[in-house]
Amino acid sequence: MTTDYVNANRFSRTDIPVRDLEPQVLTTRGATRLIVATPSSAPQLWLDYLDGARQSYASHGVSMALEYDTVVRGDCTSLFYAAVDEDGTVIGGLRAQGPYVDPHQSHALLEWAGQPGLQLVTDAIRSRLDEGIVEVKTAWAADGPTAPTVAGMLARLAIPTFTLMGTRYIMATAADHVLRRWESSGGRVAEHIPASPYPDSRYRTSLMWWDRETLAVDADPAVYAQMVATSAPLTTNRQSSFSPSRVGAA
Template identity: 90%
Template structure:
């Protein structure tokens, strides 16, 4: 499977259905607030979040992995979370894509292109599509004293995301050492899939899954309780606010 083939499928989708969520503060810790929004409900916050991501990626020499010019349009992002400090500056965040209807919507297929684990990644996604998958992308936290707080907030978003998106699964790809930090929040690295040297040979990128049906058992009890508290401001109706999307991924 070539990179051109994957790209052709990723960017040939229609737009995600109309968003229904408005900007909302989920939790506050110290001077940092965690906000959920969509690119269309809060364009200014969206640009602040993505500009911060661009600066963060550039500082690590991996700007190409962000695909800023594609992502900034917001067409492949269902919702995003932004950590905001007391001055209103965005100091971290993450975004969600999906629910997917095709494995080729996931950027993971590009991350494993030409690697031994590509078919395993494709099948892992395909086998979960019927029960719903969203993918978390573009996670970052600005350097500074609030960085540990922001990293903790971003690691505890499984329940809020399940609540808003109505899927069974969440997936994410990142360097293995980063994903290990998220295990206390119920994520599990796909140990059967060989890591990929993406975006370059300095990194070993792995795939992680969160399963709504096993999250309570997989997560540390204290962290699970924090996730429940974070999701409290959201609707308790488990019906998804979004329909499965054919939007292109990035």
């Protein structure tokens, strides 16, 4: 399928509802494939992705931040991306939840609980709800020689996620040094919000936003072109509006 780009800031949304999304290879780098799916359309891939996340989080001593027993059910996840190697092993990925209808659906409010920036986080989310927010979470890449490739793939999923979800905004929370790596894809750290020591005092967690309307300006031109190419298999020239959900935070 082809995409009719109205201008440099616009890209189409797929006409396939996310709930009906079948597993699809978005891009391949060397022997690594990046697959997009939903927990219900690819249940084994979903479990493999989360098992890898659990191992990754455990290795960094932050297992509690994953909330595995809640997330594994899949009902709080709209879609997920899994990087798979030539042997079929999941070596990284991330998931998306939303679109949100209330700030309290975001785990960010728990991450800033008791911190000076809590109200600023709440207000930032609330002010963007009407135009749609998806949150990306549980990003990880397995240690080893494939880690840079996988990290690069995961950092370039803004346009595919906008394409599938139809929202204006994507949000993410992570350690500040991790988010800085994602700035080339158009993400911008909310500098006015004080970082939170989450999940513990070793970390400084910050909030990042991607804005669909300014992405072409905010992103590095080469990275933007790569994101457009990655989303091409998903898109048609039909625009659709997002449908907010009442998926709970996790």
